[in-house]
Amino acid sequence: MVMKGLTLRGLEVFEALARTGSVAQAAEITGLSQPSVSQQLRNLEKALGTDLVDHGRRPMRLTQAGRSFLARAEAILAELQMAQSELTVMDLGHLTTLSIGLIDDFDNDLTPRLATLLADSLTRSKFKLITLPSLEIFEELESQRLHLAVSAHSGEVLEGVIEYPLVRDPFILVAPKGSGGAEAVLKDLPFLRYAREQLISRQIEGQLARHAMEFEERFEIGSHMALMAMVARGLGWAVTTPLGYMRAARFHDGLEVHPAPFGEVSRTISLFTRSDWSDQVPNDVADMIRRLMKRQIIDPAVTQVPWLADKLVVIDN
Numbered sequence: 001m002v003m004k005g006l007t008l009r010g011l012e013v014f015e016a017l018a019r020t021g022s023v024a025q026a027a028e029i030t031g032l033s034q035p036s037v038s039q040q041l042r043n044l045e046k047a048l049g050t051d052l053v054d055h056g057r058r059p060m061r062l063t064q065a066g067r068s069f070l071a072r073a074e075a076i077l078a079e080l081q082m083a084q085s086e087l088t089v090m091d092l093g094h095l096t097t098l099s100i101g102l103i104d105d106f107d108n109d110l111t112p113r114l115a116t117l118l119a120d121s122l123t124r125s126k127f128k129l130i131t132l133p134s135l136e137i138f139e140e141l142e143s144q145r146l147h148l149a150v151s152a153h154s155g156e157v158l159e160g161v162i163e164y165p166l167v168r169d170p171f172i173l174v175a176p177k178g179s180g181g182a183e184a185v186l187k188d189l190p191f192l193r194y195a196r197e198q199l200i201s202r203q204i205e206g207q208l209a210r211h212a213m214e215f216e217e218r219f220e221i222g223s224h225m226a227l228m229a230m231v232a233r234g235l236g237w238a239v240t241t242p243l244g245y246m247r248a249a250r251f252h253d254g255l256e257v258h259p260a261p262f263g264e265v266s267r268t269i270s271l272f273t274r275s276d277w278s279d280q281v282p283n284d285v286a287d288m289i290r291r292l293m294k295r296q297i298i299d300p301a302v303t304q305v306p307w308l309a310d311k312l313v314v315i316d317n
Contacts, residue, residue: 010044011073013037014052018142020071021059078295099128100285101137103269105223105243112293126144132215134199140273148285164271164286165315167293169241170308171204171267173259176234182258191215192236193247195222199266202262204239207262222249229256241267242301242312246300257305264311271291290314 009030016026017037027034040228045052051067062070102111104241132140134151141161153163175185189254194201208214219236221227222246232254235316239260248255271289273282294314302309 004208006044006047007040010040010047012079013040014044015070015073015077016186017041017053017060018062021061023060025210032266059218065244078194096124097126097128097148098122098148099283100149100150101130101140101146103134103137103152104131105247105269106131106150106297110289110296113292113296118285135197137186138272141185141274144274147273148282150269150289152203153268153270154199155203158272160275161272162275162282164273164282165268166271166286166290166309167243167269167298168266168313168315169243170311171207171239171241171262172245172247172305172308173237173258173260173263174228174231174240174245174255175237175258176231177254177256179234179237179256182261186261189234190218190236192221192227192230192238193217193218194221194224199221200240200244206259207265211262213261213299229253244310245305246291246297246301246307252304259307266311290316297299 009032013030016029017023017134020026020029023034023037025285026032027037032038032040039051047068049064050065051063052069053060053062066148082132083219091190100118102114106114111129111131115221118129119127130140131148132155136148137149138154138158138264140146146246150166152169153165173185175182175189179185179189186196207229219230221230224240227240228244228248228251230236232251245252245255245257273281298312298314301312
């Protein structure tokens with residue numbers, strides 16, 4: 001039985017307070033008034049029988065009990081969010097076939113969950129899901145071998161295609177842990193490039209050229225995971241995005257993240273479909289992907305790298 005005074009709203013308020021350290025910001029996030037936020041926190045602490053924050057400090061700091069409870073609260077909220085996504089799965093039973101392609105940035109997190117949710121909804125349909133690099137995704141969509149495609153936008157005008165923007169994914173610099181900051185790595189370590197035929201490489205190189213930044217061409221790597229492994233081993237630095245960084249979780253102990261050397265520039269991750277598909281399905285699938293990306297990729301990324309909070313964001317429909 002859930003103890004009296006322990007509410008979902010209280011957990012949401014506590015999580016927002018823990019993240020921001022501010023009653024005002026927690027009120028903005030939760031849509032409550034500041035007195036209501038304070039009351040929700042008091043109710044939660046009373047229900048648990050302990051202080052979760054040090055009320056004498058500004059910004060608020062979690063107590064030891066608060067830090068321990070935060071992990072539990074975040075897990076509960078994550079499960080509830082996933083349950084809500086699964087309960088609001090769209091009705092795809094009318095489709096005879098659905099083929100969707102996703103960039104391989106999502107292999108570790110989003111793709112398995114999305115495949116499960118779509119398969120549950122496709123009760124009588126033939127279902128195909130593939131992962132490919134962005135440029136190959138566009139080729140498959142153009143040849144009409146895919147109904148839906150999730151990819152970084154190439155920047156080109158796409159005839160006969162409808163775009164549903166999903167996420168703004170900023171470029172970042174990744175460097176070996178303890179390397180002394182962005183200025184030091186730019187000066188002392190070589191630049192590890194993505195392979196030139198990749199869309200992300202073209203976008204990065206375009207920004208470097210626009211800012212007249214030149215680096216010796218020694219390394220060109222076609223595998224994202226190999227690139228992150230090389231950075232973690234101290235062989236150089238690279239430009240990637242938070243989605244790429246989160247995909248390389250096993251190397252995080254050897255990596256540190258900084259703003260991109262050419263300033264605040266982002267790529268857009270979108271869902272694309274042919275304009276002759278007038279069904280509600282593309283919009284519904286886009287909404288589902290936005291929810292999954294926020295909970296499984298964006299929120300954990302911002303927790304690790306707080307300065308990404310207003311840069312790595314879901315693009316509301």
